[in-house]
Each structure stands twice: as C-alpha cells, then as structure tokens.
Amino acid sequence: MDGSSEKAPAPRNVLIVGVGGQGVILVSKVLALICQRQGLEVKQSEVHGMAKRGGGVFSHVRFGPKVWSPTIPQGEADVLLAMEWSEGLRWLNHMRRDGGTFIADTRRIIPPFAFRSRKHGSQSAYSSQAPREVMEMVGSGYALDASKIAADLGEKRAANTVLLGVLSMALEFPVEDWREVIAETVPAKALEVNRLAFEAGRDWVETTRAIPLAERLKDLPGREAEAETLAPVDIRFEITAEWCKGCDICVKMCPERCLRLNDRLVAELTDAQACTGCRICEWLCPDFAIRVQRVPVLEPVA
Amino acid sequence: MDAKARIREQDDTDDAGAARAALDTVATRPMIGNEAIARGAWEAGVKVAAAYPGTPSTEIMEFVGIFPAGDIKAQWSTNEKVAMDVAIGASFAGVRAMTAMKHVGLNVASDPLMSQAYIGVNGGLVIVVCDDPGIHSSQNEQDTRMFARFAQVPVLEPSDAQEALDYTRWAFEISERFDTPVIVRSTTRLSHTRSPVTTGPRVAREPLGFNEDPVKNVIIPAHARLAHPRVLEREAKLAAYFDDPEFTRWEEGDTSVGVITVSTSYAYVKEVLPDAATLKLASSYPLALDRIRAFCDSVDRVFVVEELEPVIETALHAAGIAAEGKAWFPRVGEFSPENVREGFRKAGVLEAVAAPEPWAVTPTMRPPVLCSGCPHTTSYMAVRAVEGRVAGDIGCYTLAAVDPLKAIDTCVSMGSSIGNAVGLYKAGQETRPIIATIGDSTFLHGGIPPLIDAVYNNANITVMILDNHIVAMTGGQDHPGTGKTLRGDETHRIDFEEMVRACGVKSVRTVDSYDVASVYQALREAIEYRGVAVVISNRPCVLDPVKLKGSPLQVRADGCTACQSCMNLGCPSLGWSDEMLDGFHKITIDESSCIGCTLCAQICPSDCIRPVAN
Numbered sequence A: 001m002d003g004s005s006e007k008a009p010a011p012r013n014v015l016i017v018g019v020g021g022q023g024v025i026l027v028s029k030v031l032a033l034i035c036q037r038q039g040l041e042v043k044q045s046e047v048h049g050m051a052k053r054g055g056g057v058f059s060h061v062r063f064g065p066k067v068w069s070p071t072i073p074q075g076e077a078d079v080l081l082a083m084e085w086s087e088g089l090r091w092l093n094h095m096r097r098d099g100g101t102f103i104a105d106t107r108r109i110i111p112p113f114a115f116r117s118r119k120h121g122s123q124s125a126y127s128s129q130a131p132r133e134v135m136e137m138v139g140s141g142y143a144l145d146a147s148k149i150a151a152d153l154g155e156k157r158a159a160n161t162v163l164l165g166v167l168s169m170a171l172e173f174p175v176e177d178w179r180e181v182i183a184e185t186v187p188a189k190a191l192e193v194n195r196l197a198f199e200a201g202r203d204w205v206e207t208t209r210a211i212p213l214a215e216r217l218k219d220l221p222g223r224e225a226e227a228e229t230l231a232p233v234d235i236r237f238e239i240t241a242e243w244c245k246g247c248d249i250c251v252k253m254c255p256e257r258c259l260r261l262n263d264r265l266v267a268e269l270t271d272a273q274a275c276t277g278c279r280i281c282e283w284l285c286p287d288f289a290i291r292v293q294r295v296p297v298l299e300p301v302a
Numbered sequence B: 001m002d003a004k005a006r007i008r009e010q011d012d013t014d015d016a017g018a019a020r021a022a023l024d025t026v027a028t029r030p031m032i033g034n035e036a037i038a039r040g041a042w043e044a045g046v047k048v049a050a051a052y053p054g055t056p057s058t059e060i061m062e063f064v065g066i067f068p069a070g071d072i073k074a075q076w077s078t079n080e081k082v083a084m085d086v087a088i089g090a091s092f093a094g095v096r097a098m099t100a101m102k103h104v105g106l107n108v109a110s111d112p113l114m115s116q117a118y119i120g121v122n123g124g125l126v127i128v129v130c131d132d133p134g135i136h137s138s139q140n141e142q143d144t145r146m147f148a149r150f151a152q153v154p155v156l157e158p159s160d161a162q163e164a165l166d167y168t169r170w171a172f173e174i175s176e177r178f179d180t181p182v183i184v185r186s187t188t189r190l191s192h193t194r195s196p197v198t199t200g201p202r203v204a205r206e207p208l209g210f211n212e213d214p215v216k217n218v219i220i221p222a223h224a225r226l227a228h229p230r231v232l233e234r235e236a237k238l239a240a241y242f243d244d245p246e247f248t249r250w251e252e253g254d255t256s257v258g259v260i261t262v263s264t265s266y267a268y269v270k271e272v273l274p275d276a277a278t279l280k281l282a283s284s285y286p287l288a289l290d291r292i293r294a295f296c297d298s299v300d301r302v303f304v305v306e307e308l309e310p311v312i313e314t315a316l317h318a319a320g321i322a323a324e325g326k327a328w329f330p331r332v333g334e335f336s337p338e339n340v341r342e343g344f345r346k347a348g349v350l351e352a353v354a355a356p357e358p359w360a361v362t363p364t365m366r367p368p369v370l371c372s373g374c375p376h377t378t379s380y381m382a383v384r385a386v387e388g389r390v391a392g393d394i395g396c397y398t399l400a401a402v403d404p405l406k407a408i409d410t411c412v413s414m415g416s417s418i419g420n421a422v423g424l425y426k427a428g429q430e431t432r433p434i435i436a437t438i439g440d441s442t443f444l445h446g447g448i449p450p451l452i453d454a455v456y457n458n459a460n461i462t463v464m465i466l467d468n469h470i471v472a473m474t475g476g477q478d479h480p481g482t483g484k485t486l487r488g489d490e491t492h493r494i495d496f497e498e499m500v501r502a503c504g505v506k507s508v509r510t511v512d513s514y515d516v517a518s519v520y521q522a523l524r525e526a527i528e529y530r531g532v533a534v535v536i537s538n539r540p541c542v543l544d545p546v547k548l549k550g551s552p553l554q555v556r557a558d559g560c561t562a563c564q565s566c567m568n569l570g571c572p573s574l575g576w577s578d579e580m581l582d583g584f585h586k587i588t589i590d591e592s593s594c595i596g597c598t599l600c601a602q603i604c605p606s607d608c609i610r611p612v613a614n
C-alpha cells in the first residue's frame, strides 16, 4: 500500500527548540498566528513540565490545508530553528535531508551537568561540535550570533525577534504579515527595538546569502583548541593520626563527601576513587594533620 | 496569554457586559486541549468544578477560573479524592459538576468513583483524566481506559482540541441520560497541543434540586446489590448508543487494510495511512461491537492502533474478532508518526524505507535541575550531611535524588514518604537516622494521616516539611497553605506548626531554608529527639508566585581554590571559569541568573563569594 498519496498537499513543518526561559513557545505562537492569517490549519505541540527547571524545550509547528499528526515525524522538519546551539544538535536528525533549513543561534547555555566531573584535568562535557564543522557537514542554513546582533541594537532580549527575521526569509509568507503579527505580540514599549531586530535578521540573511558557503564558514567559530591534557596524577591522602583530634571539620567540608571519622575518631578516606585531591581538608585542618599529595603517574618503562 | 494572567486581567475589567458578550461569541481560535476542555465545561453549563493540580491536567482548572464566578465555582481542592467528592456533592445538589486530574490522581480519587459508578448522578458528573504516555512528568504511564472498564463507567477520548470541547459537552449529556459518571480522557499530547477550535455559547441549566432518594444516594449493601445489575444494563445501553455513525465513525477507504483507532492515535493513523478504511471510535469502553464487527468483515486485515494498553484489542479478541495490534505497535511509551509507521512496516502494510545515516553530533545532556536559589537545596545539603536514610516524596524536590545532591533514597507516590519512614523504622534494620522529606502541598495532600500514624505508633523518625509556599512542580498553584484561592481571593491560611502539633508531634521547629547552619542544627536536634520530630524548612519558591531576583554574587577569582564545594549545591548559576588552579577549574557565577540567595557563599570554605562590587 502506498502511504504517501495524500489528497491535500503535505503540511510544512517548523521545529523550534531551545532551553526553558528562552521563549520557544512565544516564537512558535507568533509563527502559528502568521500561518492562521494565511487561512492554513495549524497545530502546535509542546510538552510542558520540566521545561521551567532548565531542561530542553521544543515546539512542533505544522501548517497546511490539513494537518493530522501534532508532532513532526523525524526527518521531515522543513525548518529547524534552534535558539541554543546544543539543542539544535539534539534535533538535527529531525530535519529534512532534502532541502531542510537549519537556523541556529550559536549561543551556548551550558547546563550544570557539563561540569559534573570533578577529576583533575576534567573538561566541560558541552557538545564539542562547533558551528563551522556542523554547518560544513549540513551544507546549508544559517548559524548566527543573534544575541550579539540584538545587543548591538541595545536590547539583548530581542534575540528571538532577530531569529524570527531569519525564519521569515525561509518561509514564503508575505513580510507584511510578519511585521503586523510581531507588532501585535510584543509589548508597546519594546516595539521599536523589536521592529529593528526583525529587519536586522532579514538583512543578515540577505547579506549572508550573497557570500559563498566556503567563505561564510571561515567566519564561524571553529572547534576550540583541545585543552592540553594534563599528565595523570595519583592522589595520596595521608593523615597523622596522633595529631587528629576528631573535630570533623574536614568530614563536613569535603566537597566529595568521601571522608569520615573512624571508630577511634580519626579522619579517614572512605572512597579513594571519589577523592579529587582538591586539598580542602589539608587547608582546613586546624592541626595540620592531613596531607594530600598529587603524585605524577610514571610511564611504565618499556 | 496563559490562564493565570487572564484571571488577573479579568479582575481589572469592570465592563462585565462586554466581557460576557465576548465570551458568548461563536468564533474559531487556536487552543490547547486543556483550554478546550474548560471551554466545553463552561458551554455545558457546569456550575461547580474542583481539581488538584497535576501535569498535564493543571491548565484545565486554571482556564475554568477565567470564566465568571457567577457561572462556575472553580476551586483547588486539597487532593483528588476531595475534588472528586466536591464534584459528587454538587451533582447530588442537581447541578452539573466536573473534576480534573492527572492519571495517577484517579488512583487517589478511585474510592468515591467506584461507589459513584453504582450510585449514578443527579446533575451531570464528568471526570477529566489526563494520561501521560511517554512519562513526560509522572511516576508511571497507567492507562485510564482500564480504570473506566474497572469502574464500568464510559470513557470519551477526543483526538484533537475541537473534539476535546465537543466531547466534554457531550459527556454531560451522556452522564445525565444514562445516569452515570463519565470519564473524559486526554493525554499529554492532546492537552498541550494548540489547534483551531470553534466555540459556542453557554447553555445555562436549571438546577434539578436534590433528589431525595436514599435507595439511590446511600450506598449500603442492600442498595448496592440493587445497583450492580443496573450498572450492567447501563453498559449494554451505552454500547448500543455508541453504535452510531457519529460516535463510531466509519471512514471508507482501501479495504485491504482496516484500522480501528481512538484518541490521538487517530491523527497518527491518518498521517501515515490516509487511504485506509478507518473506524474512529469515540470511546474504548463500552464498545459498539456490532458496528465494529461489520467494519472488520468489510476489510481484509484489521489493525487496532491504540496507545498504551491493548484495551480495544483484548475486547475484540474476547468477542471472537481477529484483529492485529500490539504485535506491531508498542505497548510502552507515546505514539508518534514514526512508531505507527514502523508498526505498519513490520506488519508488511507499508514498505520499509532506508533511513539516512544519522548526523554524527553529540548534544549535551540537559536534565532538569533545581532553580538558582531554590530553597529546597539547603534542606537536602543538611540531609546529606547527617547521612540519613531518606524517604522522599513528589515535587520539585525529587530532583534532589540525582547528582549532585543525591540525597533521596525512595520516592513512591504523593504523601508516601512519612508512611514509608514509619515502615523503615518498624523493620528495625536501619542504623542511619530515618528522615521523611515532603513538600508543603504534598503534606496537605496526603501527609497528614501518615504523620498521625507515626505519632500514634511511636515511630522514631524525623519529618522535614519543605514549605516553599506554593505547588511549584506543576507551575505555581495555590493551596491551603498559601492563604489564597484559585481565583486569588484571600482565605484562611494553614499554620503548619499548629497543624503538626495538633497531630500530636511534640518536637516542632521552623527554620529559614536560606540559613544553612540553622537548617543543619535543627535537623541534628530533630534526629537526636526520640519520637516524631518535625522540621519545617521555610522559604518561598524563587519562581512562583513571584519570580525572585536579588543582587547577584560573584567569585573573587584570586581567592577561589577550585575545590568545587559550591558545585555540590547544583545551582545552575555556578559554572566553571576558564581559569584553572592546579588542574581544577575555578568557579564563576552567571550574574544574569544568580538570585543572590547566598547559599554558595555560606558553603564556600575560602570565603571568596561576595556581592558584586559596584
């Protein structure tokens, strides 16, 4: 059976993604209003819940003469609008391979999760792929620092409207409709800056389009130079038991919570793996009973 | 604009006539499913609506709250059972009544539901239940259709926002016509998808008056024995009623495959198999089997596409109808066009298509975290420091179960923590101090009976009530401890200390959640106390009802020893700076998100976190 023989033309799909608090839902509501003005059926689907607690937010917007599924099937987003860099990467596979447009703010919002490893020499776990390599791989679309464009206009918070300007160039709705809907949606006192931000987004696309991709890539941030890997160290926790009076300051203050008082009320290390060698206990011990040493691991002799 | 903003705005308009006219206009505009349900209830002339918040159902009652109080009495109740009982009471009084809850809320409210299924209704009684397939924010993905079958009450399952409005109105008709409570079942996807809805005017209802019929209203054994056969008759009558082209909608199409579907699954079926003959049900229970049989006879192969449990499929098999379903479509998780398409591929209905090689990218994990300055943080720092065995509960604070706080050992259901702690104590195996931690709203929801139980049975446990003055997890609703009603009116405010003492607790202490040393000290003393001790950790949530923002702090880089102590808080404003010390990252504070709670400064062993110098 041929599942693709729809009667009505297939809907167009715009996937808008970002982080809680960035205004993903607001941007998708603006888009939905514009679609409605064209007399199209619109479905806009989001999942509330954990969004406010710093999690990722996504909103599926589908429009056309008839829309069935509220969500965009994987690989069918005509436009992927990412308001945060890594969130764009998360949803990249949702974008159409034939002619999908990737619009991404290069802004990075780094979650606490990326700083979780406390080990000596740890690096942040934020996505390592930089705009230059991703845009080269994807081959089309736009990566821009919308926050900077907005900040140059004097209002960092208008970054969303810059992105709407970029989006307006990727969809075929009359520009007047965009201008009117934005004017209706933003607060009156922010009208002027948002109007400028919208036009700035459009101008940016106009200028950028004229530049060949290879040229454009040069201006994008590339992968950060790999941080120098530190020589591995062994951590040694040593305590002079006679000097320890069991005050338990080190136990309370250990950031990794890997110290305790033993039966004789002397501090000891409970989990050598957890100890990062930060030396807080050494510094805080009023009786200088603790020494934390970082001993280089010697290469085995061949 | 969200519902809460609209309630506030409505308070400011004095032009009641214009507002009224605007409400009554027939218009088409986009709404999320939850707003459509609220609108449907209002149009149906509902007089009383009560709910306890729970994602994805919360907005229903918030939207009900935007209609004039003269039309609908809308309220937050202390829990789902109370909300259900309030709605039942209103139905007894002869007016239309509604309650709304998330799927697990129905577990709490199931006792009155099971009785009311026998008693029936006077004024129409509708129970809106929102399931959460895919477990976006819940503790399980139970299927409410099983509950409907269990309670033997009909369940209506809209597939989009328009149907959400229409079915809600219709549910009241069914309720009164067949003398039964009716469940309207939504899902996360329907509740939170915006699509166009055409509204209608409100049809005000004449109250029916109390029906003085003890044989019906008083469910003692003698009366229940009379009622049960009526329930079975009702089931048969409802099945016959659903045997109608409008309710069991037969869409002609290619007869090589026939699809029986319901709820939002219908949208996915139309997306991936638009040409197949389709039977779209309005309800999974009871089923119009004659019509379904005729449909099945007209096609070569029958598929049942239903999210979660094989409710329809099992009923068809029991009726001797051959139908395929869960062999191809998942029984866990949320449906999507992808997995419905995949099911039809596996079944040989659609051709397999090679998927392109996925892009090689590694997005950053971004699990939800407690807010910058969340007052729950300190409570769990203290709980960790005393190395307790911690029975947790449900709310924002459940996030303390994961890195970096990692301070919760169990989490079961709303209010379970205190009872669990009693059990842990009675088992006599625990060497650590036993601590139950429970939010303010959760305590009022289900924490009071177990606290009485703990005192009554001489348990030696510590209970920490995390009073952040709001129901935070579900987006900031009021509760009896906030002193405000759903419509924002002032009301009696529960005093937690008084309440706890009245339960018989002798050791009660309230501390400021932002005072790390006091919280720790109070917890230590509570643990030392033999018997039930309660510590109330008190500070408003930073997000609701008002977003708090104080002047930010900063890290003096020259003093930071890169020990990472402050990172134990998990505050999202704290991050690594580019500067390193001996292979460790120094810390920096994001000034735009830091609210200045000072928790990190209180923890910092080098005292290098200070107010931003201006």
Ligand SMILES: Cc1ncc(C[n+]2csc(CCOP(=O)(O)OP(=O)(O)O)c2C)c(N)n1
Residues within 6 Å of the ligand: B052, B053, B054, B055, B080, B102, B104, B105, B108, B138, B139, B394, B395, B396, B397, B414, B438, B439, B440, B441, B442, B443, B468, B470, B471, B472, B473, B474
């Ligand atoms: C039976 C049931 N009803 C509702 C919910 C939804 N829910 C999860 S947490 C929560 C309230 C938590 O409020 P509170 O205890 O005050 O903690 P806070 O989120 O404010 O920290 C609710 C209503 C649920 N999980 N189970």
Ligand code: SF4
Residues within 6 Å of the ligand: A053, B369, B370, B371, B373, B374, B375, B376, B396, B397, B468, B472, B473, B541, B542, B543, B544
């Ligand atoms: S919403 Fe309130 S309770 Fe929830 S994490 Fe944020 S500050 Fe804490």
Ligand code: SF4
Residues within 6 Å of the ligand: B372, B373, B552, B553, B569, B571, B572, B573, B574, B589, B593, B594, B595, B596, B597, B598, B599, B600, B601
């Ligand atoms: S003061 Fe510290 S803990 Fe509080 S919000 Fe700011 S960075 Fe986070």
